[in-house]
Amino acid sequence: MPSNDVASQKWKVALVGSGNWGSAIARLVGKNIKERSDQFDPEVKMWCYEEDFEGRKLTEVINEKHENVKYLPGVDLGDNVVAEPDLAKAIEGANALIFVIPHQFIAKTCEQLEGKIPKGTHGISLIKGVDVKNGEIHIFSEVISEKLNIECAALSGANIANEVAQDSFSETTIGCRDIDVAKKWKALFETEKFRVAVSEDVVGVSLGGALKNVVAVAAGLIDGMQWGNNAKAAIMRIGLLEMKRFALEFFPGTQPDTFVQESAGIADLITSCLGGRNHKVAAAFVTKGKSFEDLEEEMLNGQKLQGVQTAKELYQFLKNRGREEAYPLFTFVYRVAYEGVKPDTITAHI
Amino acid sequence: MPSNDVASQKWKVALVGSGNWGSAIARLVGKNIKERSDQFDPEVKMWCYEEDFEGRKLTEVINEKHENVKYLPGVDLGDNVVAEPDLAKAIEGANALIFVIPHQFIAKTCEQLEGKIPKGTHGISLIKGVDVKNGEIHIFSEVISEKLNIECAALSGANIANEVAQDSFSETTIGCRDIDVAKKWKALFETEKFRVAVSEDVVGVSLGGALKNVVAVAAGLIDGMQWGNNAKAAIMRIGLLEMKRFALEFFPGTQPDTFVQESAGIADLITSCLGGRNHKVAAAFVTKGKSFEDLEEEMLNGQKLQGVQTAKELYQFLKNRGREEAYPLFTFVYRVAYEGVKPDTITAHI
Numbered sequence: 001m002p003s004n005d006v007a008s009q010k011w012k013v014a015l016v017g018s019g020n021w022g023s024a025i026a027r028l029v030g031k032n033i034k035e036r037s038d039q040f041d042p043e044v045k046m047w048c049y050e051e052d053f054e055g056r057k058l059t060e061v062i063n064e065k066h067e068n069v070k071y072l073p074g075v076d077l078g079d080n081v082v083a084e085p086d087l088a089k090a091i092e093g094a095n096a097l098i099f100v101i102p103h104q105f106i107a108k109t110c111e112q113l114e115g116k117i118p119k120g121t122h123g124i125s126l127i128k129g130v131d132v133k134n135g136e137i138h139i140f141s142e143v144i145s146e147k148l149n150i151e152c153a154a155l156s157g158a159n160i161a162n163e164v165a166q167d168s169f170s171e172t173t174i175g176c177r178d179i180d181v182a183k184k185w186k187a188l189f190e191t192e193k194f195r196v197a198v199s200e201d202v203v204g205v206s207l208g209g210a211l212k213n214v215v216a217v218a219a220g221l222i223d224g225m226q227w228g229n230n231a232k233a234a235i236m237r238i239g240l241l242e243m244k245r246f247a248l249e250f251f252p253g254t255q256p257d258t259f260v261q262e263s264a265g266i267a268d269l270i271t272s273c274l275g276g277r278n279h280k281v282a283a284a285f286v287t288k289g290k291s292f293e294d295l296e297e298e299m300l301n302g303q304k305l306q307g308v309q310t311a312k313e314l315y316q317f318l319k320n321r322g323r324e325e326a327y328p329l330f331t332f333v334y335r336v337a338y339e340g341v342k343p344d345t346i347t348a349h350i
Numbered sequence: 351m352p353s354n355d356v357a358s359q360k361w362k363v364a365l366v367g368s369g370n371w372g373s374a375i376a377r378l379v380g381k382n383i384k385e386r387s388d389q390f391d392p393e394v395k396m397w398c399y400e401e402d403f404e405g406r407k408l409t410e411v412i413n414e415k416h417e418n419v420k421y422l423p424g425v426d427l428g429d430n431v432v433a434e435p436d437l438a439k440a441i442e443g444a445n446a447l448i449f450v451i452p453h454q455f456i457a458k459t460c461e462q463l464e465g466k467i468p469k470g471t472h473g474i475s476l477i478k479g480v481d482v483k484n485g486e487i488h489i490f491s492e493v494i495s496e497k498l499n500i501e502c503a504a505l506s507g508a509n510i511a512n513e514v515a516q517d518s519f520s521e522t523t524i525g526c527r528d529i530d531v532a533k534k535w536k537a538l539f540e541t542e543k544f545r546v547a548v549s550e551d552v553v554g555v556s557l558g559g560a561l562k563n564v565v566a567v568a569a570g571l572i573d574g575m576q577w578g579n580n581a582k583a584a585i586m587r588i589g590l591l592e593m594k595r596f597a598l599e600f601f602p603g604t605q606p607d608t609f610v611q612e613s614a615g616i617a618d619l620i621t622s623c624l625g626g627r628n629h630k631v632a633a634a635f636v637t638k639g640k641s642f643e644d645l646e647e648e649m650l651n652g653q654k655l656q657g658v659q660t661a662k663e664l665y666q667f668l669k670n671r672g673r674e675e676a677y678p679l680f681t682f683v684y685r686v687a688y689e690g691v692k693p694d695t696i697t698a699h700i
Binding site: 036120158159160164166168169171192193195222227228229230232233234236237240246259260263265266267268270271272274275346347 | 508509510513514516518520521543544546572577578579580581582583584586587591593609610612613616617618620621624625694695697
């Protein structure tokens with residue numbers, strides 16, 4: 001379907017994913033498609049990996065209470081958000097798919113979807129992080145796009161899920177190469193309190209959400225050492241510029257403004273350095289003197305800390321190209337986490 | 351003296367000012383001129399408006415204890431920083447002047463200096479804020495430059511004085527049109543923990559330090575309302591772009607990068623929105639429901655709150671040009687402070 005028909009095309013939307021962020025987004029989308037039923041089918045299916053919740057099936061509880069009692073408790077999702085445990089059924093008839101699953105499930109989920117997605121289906125990735133394989137870095141919208149043979153946009157920004165779910169003021173950025181499709185995505189997500197900017201820079205938007213976690217670790221180290229706000233601001237500034245340089249060097253065509261002007265760049269970085277798990281665990285790394293591994297177990301229920309993980313992947317990527325010295329902050333975070341370099345030596349490294 | 355001789359010229363430095371920031375800078379300068387005595391005379395005079403301190407003259411106490419007991423207590427300034435109550439004596443023989451006085455004293459101080467400054471003397475302004483007169487906005491380095499007929503650079507950045515005085519890691523930006531002079535200023539100020547970047551954009555460097563206070567007020571309102579970190583990051587992003595747009599519209603030749611890349615732009619904004627008096631008083635405006643006037647009296651010892659003051663000046667400047675709607679965040683801060691607009695209506699205004 002040519003893109004100039006997109007404006008008049010009615011979209012039937014499905015969510016692939018139903019965690020904390022997925023549920024917050026499902027609620028926004030549910031509200032909007034009700035009010036904009038000329039543009040969207042007024043019901044949204046939300047694929048939900050079935051699990052047990054207090055002896056019942058989670059999807060059943062969600063659909064009875066209109067609340068994701070496990071991942072977004074206390075928030076009314078609306079009665080047109082329908083949890084569906086069967087992936088094929090969840091996406092049946094949909095021509096617009098929102099991908100919002102943890103990145104470790106992407107490969108398997110795409111496998112299950114292969115051949116089931118009609119041509120011309122629109123995709124958007126809300127997945128944070130990057131895919132690193134065979135020494136190459138790929139953004140997840142590309143991964144999805146290639147596996148499912150569809151166009152895939154990206155949405156990222158200063159978007160702590162619980163705040164978005166409570167209608168606190170937030171902004172986000174949609175990266176989408178086709179401006180008409182971008183407008184449709186904007187109409188789907190935007191509310192008075194959730195502002196959407198659009199950009200053609202899919203890669204920049206996606207990279208921002210991954211790279212900022214490394215900088216948030218560095219900012220957490222600074223806070224753990226109690227070096228004050230001058231130092232924290234300096235690290236955030238240096239980190240933002242390193243993010244931008246990295247994108248421009250290795251992903252030609254990326255727009256510098258995505259980093260220094262958009263919510264997916266500077267604002268997401270700020271939010272992550274003010275709070276967020278990467279920042280918090282890194283501060284504890286200094287104050288408690290335990291390894292990141294132990295802290296992950298203690299503080300994150302065994303989940304991996306994204307910033308430290310990404311720092312490792314970046315380091316290997318850069319090392320392969322002999323470029324690790326050109327990104328001293330990224331490299332420093334890696335060395336602190338994996339090589340025992342002391343956080344208080346940071347100014348000698350960056 | 352042609353600028354290519356600057357590198358070999360020996361500078362005798364004097365400070366015009368000795369408050370909290372002035373004293374912190376005097377300490378850095380004192381350290382550096384001792385170590386770099388090939389480039390600088392190893393003593394620095396610091397003009398100090400004479401006042402009483404516990405029954406003695408403040409300058410006497412400073413020179414005896416090598417400590418500004420009133421404005422930077424607990425910090426050793428070094429024995430080559432000499433407080434001098436007589437302005438003419440303080441600058442005698444100096445060919446490099448650092449201006450670091452409260453802006454309300456600039457006019458009078460410059461008057462006293464007129465005709466006493468030899469041609470070729472180098473000046474640098476560390477004064478925050480802008481001069482608004484007859485509906486025009488001038489940066490203080492220009493004001494000094496015109497009144498004293500000398501070149502005047504500017505230094506600004508994420509520089510909370512007490513943190514700099516404790517050798518916590520900080521960055522700053524020097525705006526100076528002559529690259530050789532800029533290098534000399536850098537040599538004078540830079541230490542391992544106080545990093546100096548140079549830029550030709552004197553105006554951008556100066557404007558950053560004034561405009562960020564308005565954004566810090568807005569960020570304080572957000573924190574007072576407890577709207578969360580997404581909202582705070584959004585306001586900071588929007589504010590930074592408004593700062594940049596304002597500079598580009600009204601000060602042609604300003605560099606956009608000064609705002610989005612330099613310490614004098616983004617980093618100073620971050621520091622000011624994380625803490626600082628503008629942020630703190632604005633948060634109290636929401637939580638205590640008192641006027642800014644009352645809060646100034648309660649919290650600032652009767653001093654004026656710079657962000658609110660600057661918002662008023664900007665508003666009048668913009669209004670005269672019919673441009674107030676093009677800067678909705680600046681205008682909103684003005685309206686909250688002076689026209690009773692409610693902080694929680696912010697998203698309807700910006």
